[in-house]
Amino acid sequence: xxxxxxxxxxxxxxxxxxxxxxxxxxxxxxxxxxxxxxxxxxxxxxxxxxxxxxxxxxxxxxxxxxxxxxxxxxxxxxxxxxxxxxxxxxxxxxxxxxxxxxxxxxxxxxxxxxxxxxxxxxxxxxxxxxxxxxxxxxxxxxxxxxxxxxxxxxxx
Numbered sequence: 001x002x003x004x005x006x007x008x009x010x011x012x013x014x015x016x017x018x019x020x021x022x023x024x025x026x027x028x029x030x031x032x033x034x035x036x037x038x039x040x041x042x043x044x045x046x047x048x049x050x051x052x053x054x055x056x057x058x059x060x061x062x063x064x065x066x067x068x069x070x071x072x073x074x075x076x077x078x079x080x081x082x083x084x085x086x087x088x089x090x091x092x093x094x095x096x097x098x099x100x101x102x103x104x105x106x107x108x109x110x111x112x113x114x115x116x117x118x119x120x121x122x123x124x125x126x127x128x129x130x131x132x133x134x135x136x137x138x139x140x141x142x143x144x145x146x147x148x149x150x151x152x153x154x155x156x
Contacts, residue, residue: 047083
C-alpha cells in the first residue's frame, strides 16, 4: 500500500472484502461518495475539452434529404461525437446508415407498389438490404462490395 501511495495512486480496484480487510489491518483507505451533481459536472467539464473542435469537423445536415428520423439520429451522432462518447457515435452512425438504406429502398419500391409496407424492410438484416439495393440498381457493384465488407469486418 505504501508503494502505491508513494507513486501517487489514488484509486485501487478490489473486492469489497479485500477493501474491508485492508481497512481492518489499518491501511489508510478513504471512501468517497460523489453526488450525481458532482459526477455530472466533472463529466461535462472533462468532455467539453475539445468538443467544439470535434463538432466543427462534422458537416451540417442536408435538409433536402433529412426527414425527422435522419435529423434525430444525426443529432445524436453530433452530440455524442462532440462530447467524446465515441461508442455511441459509432452505433448511431450504423443506425443512420441502415435507416438510409431502408429509406432508399422504400422510396424505390413504393413507386412500383404503392401499398408496399415499411415493416418488410425493418425485418431485413444489413446484408439483405445491401443485396436488395444492388438488385434495385440503387448502388454500384463497388458500393455493394464496400458495404458488404463494412458489414462483415467492422459492423459484425
